[in-house]
Amino acid sequence: MAEKLICPKCSSDNIQKCSVIYQSGTVDHSYTSRSGDNTVETSGTESTALAQSVAPPAKHDEPYGALLGCLGIAGLFYLWNWTIVSIIFVLAALGQAISIKEAMDYNSNQWPRDYKAWQHSWFCHRCGHYFIID
Numbered sequence: 001m002a003e004k005l006i007c008p009k010c011s012s013d014n015i016q017k018c019s020v021i022y023q024s025g026t027v028d029h030s031y032t033s034r035s036g037d038n039t040v041e042t043s044g045t046e047s048t049a050l051a052q053s054v055a056p057p058a059k060h061d062e063p064y065g066a067l068l069g070c071l072g073i074a075g076l077f078y079l080w081n082w083t084i085v086s087i088i089f090v091l092a093a094l095g096q097a098i099s100i101k102e103a104m105d106y107n108s109n110q111w112p113r114d115y116k117a118w119q120h121s122w123f124c125h126r127c128g129h130y131f132i133i134d
């Protein structure tokens, strides 16, 4: 018979996998409201406070749009002979490139480990302790 899973802090068996709490506490919704001849549709995702507290780790944004925007503006100022301003935007683009590199490093190295740990993480409904069971 399988070993019974309990909270390592308070020994309660009232524990649940974080991924299950997250899925059961998160709902997609859409509302339609009418005012006179106008119809407004809104949709989105709502989650309970508990589900939010056990949300999976998010990947970091890779700001390619900001990088291209900075390079485009730098190019325009260069064409207009505003070289100093152009250099400022090239430096801003370099900053964006560094952000992209850091985000890519996190997303390909650390995020898979964080996500795997999240898949094995549990929550105790008695004492509120988070823990990992492999």
Ligand SMILES: [Zn+2]
Residues within 6 Å of the ligand: 007, 008, 009, 010, 011, 012, 124, 125, 126, 127, 128, 129
């Ligand atoms: Zn506990």
